[in-house]
Amino acid sequence: MKYTFSDRMKDLSANAIREIFKLISQPDIISFAGGLPSTQALPLEQVKEIADAVLSSDKAVRILQYGATEGYKPFLEAGLKYIERAGIYNQNLENILAISGGQQAIDLMCKALLNKGDKVLVEEPTYLAVLHILKTYEACPIGVKSEDDGIDLEDLEKKIMEHKPKMLYLVPTFSNPTGKTITVEKRKKIAEICQKHRLVLLEDDPYCELRYEGERVPSIKSFDKDGWVVYTISFSKTISPGLRTALAVGDKEIIRKMTLGKQATDVHTSLLSQAIVNEYLRRGYMDPQLEKSTAIYKEKKDCMLEKMDEYFPPCVKYTRPEGGLFIWVVLPKYMDARKLFLQAVEKKVAFVDGSSFYPKGDIFNTLRLNFSNATLEQIDTGIKRLAEVIKNNIKEPKN
Ligand SMILES: Cc1ncc(COP(=O)(O)O)c(C=O)c1O
Missing domain, CATH: 3.40.640.10 (Type I PLP-dependent aspartate aminotransferase-like (Major domain))
Structure with a gap:
């Protein structure tokens, strides 16, 4: 290696989400991977108005x-x-x-x-x-x-x-x-x-x-x-x-x-x-903004849960959050979400495999879905594709 880095950087690999962003940067991928606010929910007009007022003031x-x-x-x-x-x-x-x-x-x-x-x-x-x-x-x-x-x-x-x-x-x-x-x-x-x-x-x-x-x-x-x-x-x-x-x-x-x-x-x-x-x-902009953004996110969250209820096999369990941006999915123990991730990216849908969220990185049957940044149509298509990937990984019980 050309440089001698500090000990504290030794075990530091790139944050999993940053790596995933590279893999899923193709425009036709439906991504449930990030945690970004929806662009529809960003208060552009209010921020423009305020920035102008602040920079025009004494x-x-x-x-x-x-x-x-x-x-x-x-x-x-x-x-x-x-x-x-x-x-x-x-x-x-x-x-x-x-x-x-x-x-x-x-x-x-x-x-x-x-x-x-x-x-x-x-x-x-x-x-x-x-x-x-x-x-x-x-x-x-x-x-x-x-x-x-x-x-x-x-x-x-x-x-x-x-x-x-x-x-x-x-x-x-x-x-x-x-x-x-x-x-x-x-x-x-x-x-x-x-x-x-x-x-x-x-x-x-x-x-x-x-x-x-x-x-x-x-x-x-x-x-x-x-x-x-x-x-x-x-x-x-x-x-x-x-x-x-x-x-x-x-x-x-x-x-x-x-x-x-x-x-x-x-x-x-x-x-x-x-x-x-x-x-x-x-200026009291927070409450009207929250009313707008929570309405957008609630619709997306309800849609994602509804599609998961419809398409996911019963062996898959997931949280039903009352807010926030994420749903947590627990697959059967024998499934490896890292493997599923690669199959899902081939089918043009992405998520974050759950192992990165564990201190030892040693649990492989979980994944995180974000619902705030996809359209309702993408949620329907993406969850259908993900369900297919999961079903393809189900092991039939041996008699
Ligand atoms: C739990 C939690 N803490 C902190 C952050 C960092 O947010 P920011 O630095 O943008 O305020 C995030 C962002 O996703 C988060 O989910």
Whole structure:
């Protein structure tokens, strides 16, 4: 090899989804692989109007200057109001940090808390980028079992005792990849467990506003009495991922360390993006936008589930999420989703095989489907093709 790279990059392979994007970039492929918002749902007109207003105002040159690492104050204040929707009150400017996308919260938390070899508990399966980030910090992810309503609390306490982890990472609402949501009762218990074991939880909540049915549940952070939960909410799925804007909220000591880490990473989040999201929130554009986007996503989600019910063989099980962007599919144990993926791409349909979402990458009979970015017609055709691939892999029982 021409260059000598750092040890921390040694085991880092390209993120599975980025690799898949290369394979499925042909225009005639129906992709259920990504997690992109639908282009129909992006609020182009409002963002154009706001960007124009911001850049025409007397604050324009300030917006084009360097800013504070902590964030743009009007945006942070709007953010403190916004998180009340998740049941988080009584926070102030010391408790909040503007970040460049929710993914940065994971990175900055790892940077602030972890030494080489430290253990981090994750629900199994988990968001694959967290596994990727943990590798760059040479930390060790430990999987905790998952039930229909999210993380298994008995296994969580067992793993805490056994591994003495530094951090717990959860996506409690419409999880990526499973679409599962943790119940209110469990959320309260998770906050208690974190307090009892002095364990820091990163609650990653990018999907909570994308609810299509059922009742809203308060965040785990809303039950946190003693500062063990850091909450992050992104505007990627509700406004636009291209704005790279999100918030991290937590105890001021942790937020301070994250701020120092961020200073070294990217100085600050784009002031223009913060100013746009600030105006977006203050002008009251969020609720009408959510009404529009959730109607689009609900139709797509219902369509995908209906087609799966119609075409998939009964040996295949899947989640029925009340929101978010993903459906999680469990195939019979003997099937290998990596093999199915190659067959599916030949039939011009794609998904993400589930092994990338497991800390050890050792479960092969699962896959993730995204419903937000295909048309209803593509969903019908794509699910039909995928069903065919699955059926071709069914082993007939031997008599
Ligand atoms: C659970 C979860 N966390 C974080 C992110 C990163 O989002 P962003 O950095 O765009 O806010 C995603 C994106 O798909 C996600 O699914």
